[in-house]
Amino acid sequence: MDIGSLRQRVVSRPSGFLGKLTLTVYCWISQGPAVIGNIGSPEHLDYSIVGEAVNLAARLCGFAGPMSIIVPEFVYSETKGNPRFHYSPEQIIEIKGFEQPITVRSLAPA
16 A cells, blocks of 8 residues: 555545544655664563664654655665656755765655
């Protein structure tokens, strides 16, 4: 299910339903290596995902507006020729933990 379909399903519910539920979706897409599994000591294990790609994805969440999808430049470059994807103009943002600014785009509705 895409974000547009999800949005339409929530909006088309009877008004009583909407009065009981507030749905705000923030989405970001990143790619790269990550370590996934139980991380920690035998006394305290947490199932976690760590890595630069995970950190970038988590940081991009702070830049995503409600019901939007943010992608970094390298994801955009992999999908820009696909007619199913439409993007906003690029934005250059500073992200804590990254030395260089990151170029991002928002996935626009078709």
